[in-house]
Amino acid sequence: MITLTSEEKNLKNFINGEWIEVANKEKVYNPANGEVLAEIPDSDAAAIDMAAESARIAQKEWAGVPAPQRAELLYKVGIKMKEQKERLSQLLTLENGKVIEEARGEVQEGIDMAFYMAGEGRRLFGQTTPSELKDKFAMSQRCPVGVVGIITPWNFPIAIATWKSFPAIVAGNAVIWKPSSETPFMAKALAKIFEEAGLPKGVINVVYGSGATIGQAMINHEAIRVISFTGSNETGRLVATECGRQLKKVSLEMGGKNAVIVMEDADIDLAVEGILWSAFGTSGQRCTACSRVIVHKDVRKELENRLLEAMKDLTIGDGLDPNIKVGPIINQAGLDKVLKYIEIGKEEGANLVTGGKQLTVENYENGFYFEPTLFTDVTIDMRIAQEEIFGPVVSLIEVNDFDEAIIANNKVKYGLSSSIFTQDVNRVFKAQRDLDTGIVYVNAGTTGAEIHLPFGGTKGTGNGHRDSGVQALDVFTEWKAVYVDYSGKLQRAQIDTDA
Numbered sequence: 001m002i003t004l005t006s007e008e009k010n011l012k013n014f015i016n017g018e019w020i021e022v023a024n025k026e027k028v029y030n031p032a033n034g035e036v037l038a039e040i041p042d043s044d045a046a047a048i049d050m051a052a053e054s055a056r057i058a059q060k061e062w063a064g065v066p067a068p069q070r071a072e073l074l075y076k077v078g079i080k081m082k083e084q085k086e087r088l089s090q091l092l093t094l095e096n097g098k099v100i101e102e103a104r105g106e107v108q109e110g111i112d113m114a115f116y117m118a119g120e121g122r123r124l125f126g127q128t129t130p131s132e133l134k135d136k137f138a139m140s141q142r143c144p145v146g147v148v149g150i151i152t153p154w155n156f157p158i159a160i161a162t163w164k165s166f167p168a169i170v171a172g173n174a175v176i177w178k179p180s181s182e183t184p185f186m187a188k189a190l191a192k193i194f195e196e197a198g199l200p201k202g203v204i205n206v207v208y209g210s211g212a213t214i215g216q217a218m219i220n221h222e223a224i225r226v227i228s229f230t231g232s233n234e235t236g237r238l239v240a241t242e243c244g245r246q247l248k249k250v251s252l253e254m255g256g257k258n259a260v261i262v263m264e265d266a267d268i269d270l271a272v273e274g275i276l277w278s279a280f281g282t283s284g285q286r287c288t289a290c291s292r293v294i295v296h297k298d299v300r301k302e303l304e305n306r307l308l309e310a311m312k313d314l315t316i317g318d319g320l321d322p323n324i325k326v327g328p329i330i331n332q333a334g335l336d337k338v339l340k341y342i343e344i345g346k347e348e349g350a351n352l353v354t355g356g357k358q359l360t361v362e363n364y365e366n367g368f369y370f371e372p373t374l375f376t377d378v379t380i381d382m383r384i385a386q387e388e389i390f391g392p393v394v395s396l397i398e399v400n401d402f403d404e405a406i407i408a409n410n411k412v413k414y415g416l417s418s419s420i421f422t423q424d425v426n427r428v429f430k431a432q433r434d435l436d437t438g439i440v441y442v443n444a445g446t447t448g449a450e451i452h453l454p455f456g457g458t459k460g461t462g463n464g465h466r467d468s469g470v471q472a473l474d475v476f477t478e479w480k481a482v483y484v485d486y487s488g489k490l491q492r493a494q495i496d497t498d499a
């Protein structure tokens with residue numbers, strides 16, 4: 001157990017470089033034991049007006065700072081995150097529950113993103129193309145959009161914030177960030193790091209409060225030109241509808257129903273390991289979590305037996321204990337949702353082979369623990385095989401061949417991550433072509449994305465944008481086409497010369 005300092009507990013909005021007290025507060029709980037950790041500001045829409053005004057002014061200056069200098073600041077942010085990595089990781093486990101080694105991995109993702117995006121400050125490539133006319137130069141360049149709003153979930157409270165804020169900042173935007181109310185400490189820590197690194201006042205602003213009030217106020221504010229959202233499908237749909245009404249650019253990263261495919265020629269030990277960590281790591285609370293295993297009939301029984309054996313070694317408890325492999329679920333509502341799907345699975349006729357119950361951990365009786373769970377005899381159209389559960393629950397679906405496996409993978413409304421275990425190179429290439437997800441793994445689980453590639457999905461997972469990778473810059477920049485005519489005379493383009 002770590003002890004929060006009074007400074008860490010003191011949560012305020014960060015607007016125009018000032019830490020601002022808010023009278024109304026909500027409690028924040030430790031998912032490992034249900035205890036109150038601190039109080040978080042419950043801001044009203046006026047906080048967004050204040051943040052937007054400060055961001056609008058700051059952005060004008062910031063856009064004028066040469067991009068390589070903006071990048072240097074991100075580099076400093078990365079160094080500071082590296083120096084504070086262990087404390088950040090412990091705070092992350094405290095507020096989110098994920099086991100400490102995963103928390104360290106998440107903080108490392110943020111550090112990697114800082115260095116990667118700092119590199120982009122020396123690129124931000126546009127294009128030059130030949131002009132249709134003599135003595136004329138044609139090029140395109142990226143321009144910042146201005147003030148951007150980012151809305152983030154609790155399950156990756158620092159990594160996702162870095163995927164969004166770092167590209168926005170290096171591209172010359174100012175940011176207003178509404179973190180999830182479940183995980184305020186990472187937001188404060190990152191804002192403080194920006195402050196220590198010397199980011200000018202108003203370039204990043206953090207406003208705490210409920211999604212319904214603060215998220216909505218961000219969408220409504222005319223100065224905020226882009227909303228970049230990660231969260232559930234239900235909320236994403238609301239955000240997109242509101243942004244659409246206002247013709248506001250919106251980037252959405254939402255849920256998943258990710259599958260591992262195990263073919264009859266797979267290395268079964270490797271497949272078991274891949275399933276274990278992508279299904280039960282982070283207690284199944286990753287948008288990329290494996291919640292379906294699509295297995296060839298010839299190896300189904302063997303895979304099931306080996307998976308059950310491996311699941312026995314999953315120790316469950318407080319994520320700060322280094323011997324624990326599976327931490328708690330985020331809160332009671334998350335636990336209730338998982339319990340609901342256990343009942344749905346049973347009613348649908350799936351076979352509950354192991355798990356399926358809330359767990360009480362000694363000395364952590366008020367924590368939100370759930371047993372790693374395996375259903376077999378699941379068919380592709382059952383609700384437990386279609387809907388996001390966001391907990392440590394896996395469904396085994398048996399198929400007859402490769403083609404059936406691909407169909408089963410694709411027959412869900414989401415399209416985030418998929419994986420195939422096989423030793424056949426022809427199948428590997430067919431699978432990477434035909435699996436309709438934004439991320440495909442071969443001989444690895446469904447989790448573990450690297451920050452220099454685009455992150456996001458197809459169908460109900462997103463709306464065509466990507467976080468992370470150089471593609472993240474597309475969300476936070478506008479393209480400008482520039483023509484320079486140096487012929488000294490007015491040349492008229494688009495005149496039909498065939499006539």
Ligand SMILES: NC(=O)C1=CN([C@@H]2O[C@H](COP(=O)(O)OP(=O)(O)OC[C@H]3O[C@@H](n4cnc5c(N)ncnc54)[C@H](OP(=O)(O)O)[C@@H]3O)[C@@H](O)[C@H]2O)C=CC1
Pocket residue numbers: 151152153154155156178179180181182209210211212214215216230231232233234235236238239253254255256286287388390416456457461
């Ligand atoms: N594809 C991807 O990249 C990822 C997707 N996810 C998905 O996120 C979900 C889990 O995160 P969770 O936090 O529960 O998701 P939610 O959709 O509940 O919340 C996400 C964020 O949206 C805010 N919000 C809530 N209501 C509104 C609203 N009406 N307008 C604007 N913002 C609002 C929340 O604020 P508050 O809760 O403080 O009220 C929170 O900051 C899962 O479905 C998961 O799959 C998670 C990570 C990555």
Ligand SMILES: O=C(O)CCC(=O)C(=O)O
Pocket residue numbers: 155156159160285286287288289446447448449450
């Ligand atoms: O597992 C990954 O690759 C990243 C997962 C993630 O970012 C998420 O679940 O929010």
